[in-house]
Amino acid sequence: xxxxxxxxxxxxxxxxxxxxxxxxxxxxxxxxxxxxxxxxxxxxxxxxxxxxxxxxxxxxxxxxxxxxxxxxxxxxxxxxxxxxxxxxxxxxxxxxxxxxxxxxxxxxxxxxxxxxxxxxxxxxxxxxxxxxxxxxxxxxxxxxxxxxxxxxxxxxxxxxxxxxxxxxxxxxxxxxxxxxxxxxxxxxxxxxxxxxxxxxxxxxxxxxxxxxxxxxxxxxxxxxxxxxxxxxxxxxxxxxxxxxxxxxxxx
Amino acid sequence: xxxxxxxxxxxxxxxxxxxxxxxxxxxxxxxxxxxxxxxxxxxxxxxxxxxxxxxxxxxxxxxxxxxxxxxxxxxxxxxxxxxxxxxxxxxxxxxxxx
Numbered sequence: 647x648x649x650x651x652x653x654x655x656x657x658x659x660x661x662x663x664x665x666x667x668x669x670x671x672x673x674x675x676x677x678x679x680x681x682x683x684x685x686x687x688x689x690x691x692x693x694x695x696x697x698x699x700x701x702x703x704x705x706x707x708x709x710x711x712x713x714x715x716x717x718x719x720x721x722x723x724x725x726x727x728x729x730x731x732x733x734x735x736x737x738x739x740x741x742x743x744x745x746x747x748x749x750x751x752x753x754x755x756x757x758x759x760x761x762x763x764x765x766x767x768x769x770x771x772x773x774x775x776x777x778x779x780x781x782x783x784x785x786x787x788x789x790x791x792x793x794x795x796x797x798x799x800x801x802x803x804x805x806x807x808x809x810x811x812x813x814x815x816x817x818x819x820x821x822x823x824x825x826x827x828x829x830x831x832x833x834x835x836x837x838x839x840x841x842x843x844x845x846x847x848x849x850x851x852x853x854x855x856x857x858x859x860x861x862x863x864x865x866x867x868x869x870x871x872x873x874x875x876x877x878x879x880x881x882x883x884x885x886x887x888x889x890x891x892x893x894x895x896x897x
Numbered sequence: 898x899x900x901x902x903x904x905x906x907x908x909x910x911x912x913x914x915x916x917x918x919x920x921x922x923x924x925x926x927x928x929x930x931x932x933x934x935x936x937x938x939x940x941x942x943x944x945x946x947x948x949x950x951x952x953x954x955x956x957x958x959x960x961x962x963x964x965x966x967x968x969x970x971x972x973x974x975x976x977x978x979x980x981x982x983x984x985x986x987x988x989x990x991x992x993x994x995x
Contacts, residue, residue, distance in 0.1 A: 695945050698937040701922065721941035721979075748943060748977055775941065775979050792943055897937050 647743065648867040652682040653852065658690030658714035658727070661734065663884035666719055667877045668738045669791075669798040677874060679739040681859050683852055686727035686734065691715035691815050694722040694789060698897045704817050713815060716888045717896060720789035720800065722776055726815045731806035731837065733851060735759075737799045737859070744797060744863065752776060752790060754862055755799050759786050762803070762858030766851065768841050776801070783836035805838035805851055900989060908933065911989045915940075919980030927994040931955055931963055940980035947976035951986075960994035 656664065661684055671677040693702055695718055702724045708715050727734060737744070737755050745751040756772045763770040763780065770786075771779050778786035788801030809832035816831065839845050860868055873881065887893050903910040907926045914920050919940040926933040934952050942948050947970070954970055955963035964987055971983050 694939050696937050696942070696948060697939060698922065698935070701937065702939075719945070721939070721945065723939035748979065789941070791945065897935065 647865060648678060648869060649739075649863075649865050650678045650680045650871040651856065651868045652680060652871060652873065653684070654682070655685040655687045657688060658686055658692065658716050659885050659888035660881065661686060661690075661727075662692065662716055662718060662888045663881040664873065664877070665736045665738070665798055665800055666884050667873070667881035668736070669793065669796060670880060671874070671877050672738045672740070672796040673793045675795075677877065679743055680736075680871075681856070681868065682736040682738070683855055684734050684736070685729060686732070687729045689713060689729040689811070690727050691724065692718045692727065693724040695719055695791075696721055696897065697724060699895055702817055704815055707814050714889075715815075715894065717894050718789060718800075720791045720798065722789035723787065724816045725787065725802055726807065726812040727802065728804075728807040728811065731804060731808055733803045733805065733848070733855070735801055735803065735855060735859075737797075739797060739863075741792065741795060741797050748790070748792070749774065751797060752788065752799070755790075755801075755859075756786075756788060758859035758862035759788075759801070759803060759855070760858070761861050762851075762854040763838070765854040765857060766838060766842070766846065768838065780836055780841050783834055785836050785838065785841070803838070803851065803855065804835070805848075806840075806845070807835070807837050809835060809837075900992060909993060911993055913981075913985055913989060915981050915985055921981045921985050921989070923986070923989045923993065925990070925993045927960070930957055930959055931990075931994065932957075936986065938981065940978065942979075943977040944974070947974050950974070955990075960990060963990060963994075 668680055745754055752775055756778055759778050760770045768780050773779050776788045777784050786803045788799055790799035813831045901912040911923045919938055921938045924935040936948050954966050
């Protein structure tokens with residue numbers, strides 16, 4: 647089975663618009679299964695589809711520091727995407743090629759990240775539904791949405807996320823922290839650099855992710871490619887949604 | 898399971914951290930009818946618009962009508978909820994509108 651590989655970067659709105667544009671094109675069978683690996687530039691924040699902006703984000707801090715934030719089409723929690731510390735992945739594929747069962751498909755996709763981390767020398771554990779832990783701390787989080795025939799799962803891999811910034815931009819509910827048994831966000835989150843005790847190159851991390859997903863999905867061929875003209879056009883249109891107050895403040 | 902409650906004028910907020918799951922928050926204004934409801938949290942719902950449809954469907958209804966409506970909608974759409982369950986939503990509604 648041949649997949650398309652896209653490696654790119656963009657701002658918060660563009661990145662979310664591109665993921666949705668690819669999903670819509672995949673659903674119509676206009677593009678192949680796609681692995682997209684990307685960076686948020688500049689750093690930004692995304693929240694889950696069902697989250698209340700004011701409940702989970704420190705809006706004063708975000709506005710004061712002109713940090714972009716938007717709502718995803720996927721559920722799950724709020725994420726700080728550090729342009730110099732976090733790589734995001736998106737898997738857009740036919741549901742049949744990953745797994746019809748939702749929980750099973752999360753497990754399979756997360757397996758790709760676990761393989762990648764193993765390649766980098768870290769032992770990672772999958773914590774259903776959507777977390778990957780190293781030494782009992784979160785290093786990756788994912789979120790999936792589905793159309794009739796295809797799915798989009800995107801998620802993070804933190805390699806050097808500024809945990810101080812993460813804590814300043816996000817407002818975790820007190821009740822959630824109590825459940826985790828610790829108080830500070832940075833106490834339950836970690837990064838590749840922190841766990842390895844040294845820095846490694848971004849290329850090595852990207853390569854590990856590519857190998858990890860290839861193994862997890864049994865991909866024979868992963869061909870470097872770009873967005874089609876039609877995907878790009880749709881992403882430009884969706885960009886407006888992702889930066890609109892109506893969408894962001896829906897909840 | 899403990900449900901946290903915050904009151905503000907007519908609108909009340911109930912927060913439940915589902916054991917081993919996600920956070921479910923319901924902002925609600927109800928007396929004999931549900932005047933307003935907003936369901937939020939870091940859970941997953943497939944399809945996502947099940948939650949939006951549920952909110953719309955029970956607004957203006959009494960609690961007993963609302964619960965009937967929810968089970969009908971649940972049977973019709975057959976959503977898959979991850980991190981919360983439909984009973985978590987119903988439990989909070991019952992408590993809020995008691």
